[in-house]
Amino acid sequence: MKGDRVTGISHRQDQDEFRGATGSLFRIALAPTIWAFHFLFCYAGAAVWCAKFGTPGGIAFLRLSIAGLTVLALLAIAWQGWRSYRQWAPHDHDDHVEGSHRFLGHAALLLSVISFVGVVYVAMPALFIGSCL
Secondary structure (H helix, E strand, O other): OOEOOOOOOEHHHHHHHHHHHHHHHHHHHHHHHHHHHHHHHHHHHHHHHHHHHOOHHHHHHHHHHHHHHHHHHHHHHHHHHHHHHHHHOOOHHHOOOOHHHHHHHHHHHHHHHHHHHHHHHHHOHHHHOOOOO
C-alpha cells in the first residue's frame, strides 16, 4: 500500500516528518543538557580540585578552567540558539513550514536563552572564590 487513502500521506512523507520532529526534540533538550553538564563539571571539578590541590596558587588554575569550560558551553548554547532561531523564524521562501515545527524551534530558542543565563550564573562564583577553605 503506497499511502493512506483517507489522508493521502505516503509512508515516505511520514518518515520525513518523524525525522524532522526528532531533530527538533533533540534541539529542545541540547541547551539544558549543556547547562547541566557545565554545572556538574564546574562544581564537581572545584570540589575535587580543592580536595586534592587546595593551594592558593591553585585557585588561579581553577578559575581559568571554569572560564574555559564556560566559554565552550556558551558557544555551544549560542550555536544551538541560532539554529533554533532559524527553525522558528522561517525565511521568505519557507512559508510552508508547519506550525508544530516552528513551535519546537521557538521552544528550543527560549530554552537556549535560559540555559545561556544559567551557565553565566553557574560560573559567577569562580570570580569571587578566594580560597578552597
